[in-house]
Amino acid sequence: xxxxxxxxxxxxxxxxxxxxxxxxxxxxxxxxxxxxxxxxxxxxxxxxxxxxxxxxxxxxxxxxxxxxxxxxxxxxxxxxxxxxxxxxxxxxxxxxxxxxxxxxxxxxxxxxxxxxxxxxxxxxxxxxxxxxxxxxxxxxxxxxxxxxxxxxxxxxxxxxxxxxxxxxxxxxxxxxxxxxxxxxxxxxxxxxxxxxxxxxxxxxxxxxxxxxxxxxxxxxxxxxxxxxxxxxxxxxxxxxxxxxxxxxxxxxxxxxxxxxxxxxxxxxxxxxxxxxxxxxxxxxxxxxxxxxxxxxxxxxxxxxxxxxxxxxxxxxxxxxxxxxxxxxxxxxxxxxxxxxxxxxxxxxxxxxxxxxxxxxxxxxxxxxxxxxxxxxxxxxxxxxxxxxxxxxxxxxxxxxxxxxxxxxxxxxxxxxxxxxxxxxxxxxxxxxxxxxxxxxxxxxxxxxxxxxxxxxxxxxxxxxxxxxxxxxxxxxxxxxxxxxxxxxxxxxxxxxxxxxxxxxxxxxxxxxxxxxxxxxxxxxxxxxxxxxxxxxxxxxxxxxxxxxxxxxxxxxxxxxxxxxxxxxxxxxxxxxxxxxxxxxxxxxxxxxxxxxxxxxxxxxxxxxxxxxxxxxxxxxxxxxxxxxxxxxxxxxxxxxxxxxxxxxxxxxxxxxxxxxxxxxxxxxxxxxxxxxxxxxxxxxxxxxxxxxxxxxxxxxxxxxxxxxxxxxxxxxxxxxxxxxxxxxxxxxxxxxxxxxxxxxxxxxxxxxxxxxxxxxxxxxxxxxxxxxxxxxxxxxxxxxxxxxxxxxxxxxxxxxxxxxxxxxxxxxxxxxxxx
RNA sequence: GCGGAUGUGGCGGAAUUGGCAGACGCGCUGGCCUUAGGAGCCAGUGGUUUUACCGUGGGGGUUCGAAUCCCUUCAUCCGCACCA
Numbered sequence: 001x002x003x004x005x006x007x008x009x010x011x012x013x014x015x016x017x018x019x020x021x022x023x024x025x026x027x028x029x030x031x032x033x034x035x036x037x038x039x040x041x042x043x044x045x046x047x048x049x050x051x052x053x054x055x056x057x058x059x060x061x062x063x064x065x066x067x068x069x070x071x072x073x074x075x076x077x078x079x080x081x082x083x084x085x086x087x088x089x090x091x092x093x094x095x096x097x098x099x100x101x102x103x104x105x106x107x108x109x110x111x112x113x114x115x116x117x118x119x120x121x122x123x124x125x126x127x128x129x130x131x132x133x134x135x136x137x138x139x140x141x142x143x144x145x146x147x148x149x150x151x152x153x154x155x156x157x158x159x160x161x162x163x164x165x166x167x168x169x170x171x172x173x174x175x176x177x178x179x180x181x182x183x184x185x186x187x188x189x190x191x192x193x194x195x196x197x198x199x200x201x202x203x204x205x206x207x208x209x210x211x212x213x214x215x216x217x218x219x220x221x222x223x224x225x226x227x228x229x230x231x232x233x234x235x236x237x238x239x240x241x242x243x244x245x246x247x248x249x250x251x252x253x254x255x256x257x258x259x260x261x262x263x264x265x266x267x268x269x270x271x272x273x274x275x276x277x278x279x280x281x282x283x284x285x286x287x288x289x290x291x292x293x294x295x296x297x298x299x300x301x302x303x304x305x306x307x308x309x310x311x312x313x314x315x316x317x318x319x320x321x322x323x324x325x326x327x328x329x330x331x332x333x334x335x336x337x338x339x340x341x342x343x344x345x346x347x348x349x350x351x352x353x354x355x356x357x358x359x360x361x362x363x364x365x366x367x368x369x370x371x372x373x374x375x376x377x378x379x380x381x382x383x384x385x386x387x388x389x390x391x392x393x394x395x396x397x398x399x400x401x402x403x404x405x406x407x408x409x410x411x412x413x414x415x416x417x418x419x420x421x422x423x424x425x426x427x428x429x430x431x432x433x434x435x436x437x438x439x440x441x442x443x444x445x446x447x448x449x450x451x452x453x454x455x456x457x458x459x460x461x462x463x464x465x466x467x468x469x470x471x472x473x474x475x476x477x478x479x480x481x482x483x484x485x486x487x488x489x490x491x492x493x494x495x496x497x498x499x500x501x502x503x504x505x506x507x508x509x510x511x512x513x514x515x516x517x518x519x520x521x522x523x524x525x526x527x528x529x530x531x532x533x534x535x536x537x538x539x540x541x542x543x544x545x546x547x548x549x550x551x552x553x554x555x556x557x558x559x560x561x562x563x564x565x566x567x568x569x570x571x572x573x574x575x576x577x578x579x580x581x582x583x584x585x586x587x588x589x590x591x592x593x594x595x596x597x598x599x600x601x602x603x604x605x606x607x608x609x610x611x612x613x614x615x616x617x618x619x620x621x622x623x624x625x626x627x628x629x630x631x632x633x634x635x636x637x638x639x640x641x642x643x644x645x646x647x648x649x650x651x652x653x654x655x656x657x658x659x660x661x662x663x664x665x666x667x668x669x670x671x672x673x674x675x676x677x678x679x680x681x682x683x684x685x686x687x688x689x690x691x692x693x694x695x696x697x698x699x700x701x702x703x704x705x706x707x708x709x710x711x712x713x714x715x716x717x718x719x720x721x722x723x724x725x726x727x728x729x730x731x732x733x734x735x736x737x738x739x740x741x742x743x744x745x746x747x748x749x750x751x752x753x754x755x756x757x758x759x760x761x762x763x764x765x766x767x768x769x770x771x772x773x774x775x776x777x778x779x780x781x782x783x784x785x786x787x788x789x790x791x792x793x794x795x796x797x798x799x800x801x802x803x804x805x806x807x808x809x810x811x812x813x814x815x816x817x818x819x
Numbered sequence: 820g821c822g823g824a825u826g827u828g829g830c831g832g833a834a835u836u837g838g839c840a841g842a843c844g845c846g847c848u849g850g851c852c853u854u855a856g857g858a859g860c861c862a863g864u865g866g867u868u869u870u871a872c873c874g875u876g877g878g879g880g881u882u883c884g885a886a887u888c889c890c891u892u893c894a895u896c897c898g899c900a901c902c903a
Contacts, residue, residue: 172900214823214898221822221899228903246903259903295901302901327901337903345820346901419902540898610844612832617896619831626857627844637859681833684843691843694860763839768884770839808883814838818883 004636006600010727014112022741023062023117025073027510030526034070036062037506037566039535039543040077040124042084043103047110048582049590049608049620050575056605057572057614057677058534059116063723064673067747073527075509076111077124078104081132082498083161083177086431090464096431097459100127114592115601115726122512126501131508132433133454134518135501138550139436140447147193147553148425150445154263154288154330155424157185162465163428164189166497167421168222168542173291181291190435190494191422194549198223198418200563201548210568212615215540222541224419229403231338231412233258233311235270236319242266242311245333245417249402250395251340252315253387254361256351259304259323259337262287263330267307270322274308280324287326295326302327302350313338314411315402316388325350333417341377342369348377361386362395423546425497430463430470432495440482440489449483455491469493502543503550506530506565525561530568537571544569570677573617575608590620602725603629609679609724632728634690635717639732641697642710651704654696658705662713663754665689669720670747679724686720689713711736719748764789765816766798782809789815 017023038058041051062074078100085096085103104125111118124131142148156165160180164187169176194201202223205216228247235242244258260267262284271277283305287295304325311322327346328337341351341358351358358371362382369378384390390398406412426435434455436448448455458477463470471477471493482489504518510527511520535543547565555563574581577588595604607628612618665685672682693713696705703710715736722729722742733742756778762785764772772794776785786807789795799817808816 217823218898224899224902226902244903248903325901327903329902332902339903344903346903417902419899537897607844610831616825621831621845623845624831630859631844633859680831681843684833687843761839765839765884768838768882773839806883808838810838814884816838816883 004633006602006727007597009731010115010601013727013730014115016730017117017741020741022743023072023074023119024121025071025119027520027523027527029071030523032070033527034062034065034072034532035527035530036065036072036074036532037509037530037534038074038076039533039539040079040502040505041107042079042082043100043107044084045103045106046589046591047107049592049595049604050582052110052114052592052604053575053608053614054534054536054572055111055114055116056608057570057679059114059726060609060673060679060723061532061534061677062117063726063743064747066743067719067722067745069746073122073509074118075122075124076118076120077122077505077509078126079498079502079505080104080125080127081432081495081501083429083431086429086463089431095459096463097127110592113596113601114605122509124505124508124512126433126498126505127431129454129456130515131505132457132501134508135433135496135504136436136448136453136455137450137518138504138554139496139500140450140453141557141559142192142553143437143447145553145557147196148190149193150188150190152186152188153191154184154186155189157183157187159183161429162467164424164426166424166499166542168423168545183291184288189424190426190437190492191424192500192549194423194546195418195420197549197552198225198420199416200552201420201545204548204552204564207564208566208569211566212537212569212571215537215544215569215571218540219545222420222545225416226418227414227416229406229412230334230415231314231406232410233313233320233338235322236310236312240266242322242336243334244336244338245415246338248340248343248399249406249412250384250398251343251361252313252338252402253384253390254340254342254359255313255320255338256341256357256359257321257323257339258311259325259328259339259350260307261328261330261335262324262326264324264328264335267324270309271307276306276308280305280307284324290326301353302346304350304354306354314409315406321356323354323356331421332419342371342374343377343379345377345379348374359386423497423549425500426494427497428467428469428494429465430457430460430495432498433457433501434471434477435492435494435496437492438480438482438489439492440485440487442487443482443484443489445492446482446484446489452483457495469495471495499542499546503546504554506547507554507560521559528560529562529564530566532568532570533566534570534572536574540571570615572614573612575611575618575620577620579619590622595622595625599625599629600632600727602728603632606632606683606725610683612680614677614679631687631690632725634694635714635721635728635732638690638693638710638714639735641703642707642714648703648706650706651696654704655706655709657757658692658696658709658713660754660757661689661692662716663750666716666720666748666750667755670750673723682720683724686717689717716748718742719745760812762812763814764792764795765814766795767819768816771795771798778812780811782807782811785809785811785815789817 036058038054062072065072080100085100088099089096139148156170158165158175158180160178161175170182173182175182202225226247228245229249231244232241267284271280302325304323307322307324309322310319313320339347341347342360343362360369360371361384363369363385364378364382382395384393384395384398434457436455438446438448440446458474460470460474478490480489480491507519507524510524514520551565552563554560577590580586580588582589592604607625610628668685669682672678697703718729718732729742758778759775760778761773761775763770764774772792774792776788802819804817806818
């Protein structure tokens with residue numbers, strides 16, 4: 001028997017899998033289909049073992065499902081547009097297309113070296129015209145439905161990336177990519193009307209019962225639905241109204257002033273004849289110019305200014321002052337809030353600072369509230385006071401009656417507002433899919449006709465960003481005729497957010513070569529939704545929300561027959577080193593290449609899976625890898641023992657026990673994989689089995705187990721480990737005389753009858769503490785058990801002269817004697 | 820502030836329908852084999868004042884019995900954050 005040579009074995013099988021097309025599936029064969037999908041990566045130069053975890057997990061699932069008889073689709077592609085390639089290009093002069101191509105081939109090599117296989121015939125690359133043609137097509141479809149629109153708005157601007165960002169891409173007021181402080185800029189930009197789908201995105205989450213709660217909660221919070229009332233406040237000395245949204249209509253009688261956001265569109269009109277006008281506009285301009293970080297600093301004192309105008313609180317006819325404040329958000333609600341200082345802490349602080357009136361309208365049941373003496377707002381429940389005919393009602397029940405009253409008297413209407421805002425998809429950068437719009441002076445924004453797609457991204461030489469898209473300077477790109485009137489026109493020069501590219505790629509895998517449509521409808525309807533989606537939790541909001549949105553739009557347009565793209569979602573944890581995320585700058589990156597070279601891909605895979613529950617973060621340990629290597633060699637040496645025919649002295653008991661263990665292991669491994677991907681415990685179960693084999697082989701080479709039995713056990717082990725260590729399993733499979741791939745064999749099934757021994761070892765407790773264990777026949781009745789236990793000398797001794805209060809007997813499980 | 824998660828040996832982690840805490844692996848100790856071992860095999864390995872007691876972040880409770888259930892508290896991590 002030769003030593004274990006990982007390289008030879010692994011190269012051999014990696015080639016074979018490709019030659020035989022193990023992972024290739026035909027879209028038309030949908031019987032027992034299983035769509036296993038990993039989030040497609042951005043092509044970066046070198047992968048580390050943390051990235052590997054994602055691909056290995058998916059590969060395990062795909063291979064396991066194959067052995068369960070499923071027709072498994074496991075594709076891979078590249079989220080290939082985006083900033084890093086472009087930034088690198090600016091730095092080193094290599095065109096993004098070229099560096100992307102290079103990175104893709106490097107990554108493919110790495111995936112191959114891990115033994116991670118895909119149906120490469122379906123590879124999609126989002127920066128290729130045959131792909132982005134259909135990204136542009138999706139844009140056009142949204143435009144047709146009025147779901148893509150251009151508007152001037154205050155948007156998040158990253159000065160370092162020199163582009164706008166979606167709200168989802170702003171983290172703690174900074175750019176998610178480069179951390180620079182995000183500025184507010186008023187620009188005309190393209191948006192997707194995702195807010196139209198807020199309700200569906202929220203309510204359809206009840207279909208997602210196989211998604212992690214955490215991800216669903218994050219999406220719920222992001223969508224942020226709240227229901228309340230839009231209240232109209234007539235402006236004093238004007239015909240117009242201002243509308244406020246509130247979730248606390250019960251406090252309306254305590255509203256003593258109103259505050260507008262500095263971005264509120266009516267400000268200029270309101271203050272035009274006010275003497276303090278210049279001062280007010282100065283304040284507005286100043287706050288508008290502040291960055292999100294400055295404005296969002298909680299704990300920072302709120303700033304405001306009186307407009308000199310008043311509005312009327314229609315419920316009691318009272319005139320209240322109208323203010324402008326830096327803490328009111330234009331994007332949420334109506335950009336105007338009614339202030340109830342007695343019952344809202346923010347309003348309370350603002351009122352104190354600017355000496356605005358405070359009026360109590362909910363009294364504390366624990367003691368009368370006095371507005372003069374309050375040091376903070378009262379936000380708990382209570383009974384309404386100073387609220388006219390609603391006095392004496394509990395505040396919560398008053399909400400309904402006040403709302404009814406308002407609707408009846410046309411003061412306000414029930415309303416639902418969302419935190420979610422429309423998805424800003426334009427980017428002022430080069431390396432993305434051009435937005436397929438032509439701007440005509442006469443016709444406005446004209447969509448590029450479908451037959452003219454794709455709008456090819458030109459090979460620009462200078463893509464250094466200068467505040468506008470680099471495409472601006474490419475005359476041949478910009479100058480076109482209007483498709484509508486034929487006059488001279490210009491192309492939209494912005495490109496699309498890369499999250500648009502990734503919001504539909506899972507559809508393209510089904511028909512990657514189709515050139516007369518984005519996908520084959522019938523096939524897509526048969527293969528989707530995705531049965532298992534695997535990726536990092538960092539996409540909990542962005543990518544997963546956008547993909548759900550695009551899926552719903554396609555569904556409503558009749559393009560597809562399902563309204564949720566991913567049936568089951570698994571978010572894997574990060575692998576950290578020295579307690580920190582692996583990164584070049586920290587110098588704690590663990591490269592798989594050297595490890596695979598030394599120990600082999602199977603070892604790296606096994607260790608990666610053994611490191612801990614895959615949904616949790618884990619600390620990488622090079623020592624641990626050696627342990628995995630040792631285990632593989634232990635198995636390899638067992639195969640050697642079969643060949644070298646050790647002297648066999650069959651011991652029936654040892655052999656029976658081994659077979660029982662074998663079937664218990666099949667059960668455990670199957671359940672661990674099927675359920676929550678507990679690969680770590682599945683592997684430890686096989687380790688236990690292997691240990692038991694070793695203990696059945698005597699040191700001097702004599703074996704207590706028959707060769708035939710050993711062969712059977714080893715064959716089953718190769719099947720059980722096949723998803724984890726596919727190369728070794730294939731080799732074992734071939735050595736034992738099987739023809740063809742092990743992945744075309746059936747997953748082992750356990751025999752229910754083989755799971756149980758005839759006798760059981762039962763712990764005997766006295767007052768809940770284990771004092772002895774006894775072996776007894778399985779299924780013994782309580783009476784006999786008690787008798788048997790009393791005969792145990794160790795127990796007898798302890799019970800001597802004492803009175804037993806109670807016997808707790810769980811047959812086959814446990815005995816507890818209470819004294 | 821709100822929401823969510825986690826807390827178990829020297830380390831990664833098992834055990835979650837309440838029922839032998841520490842499976843499995845790493846590390847460590849000892850032994851065998853060896854010219855040698857950073858190879859392999861075997862044995863041991865939670866702590867202590869070891870007939871026994873104590874032990875799952877801390878404190879209380881329910882129970883014959885709690886890592887697991889309840890209350891309370893602390894710590895760490897993640898998400899959202901002036902959302903009206």
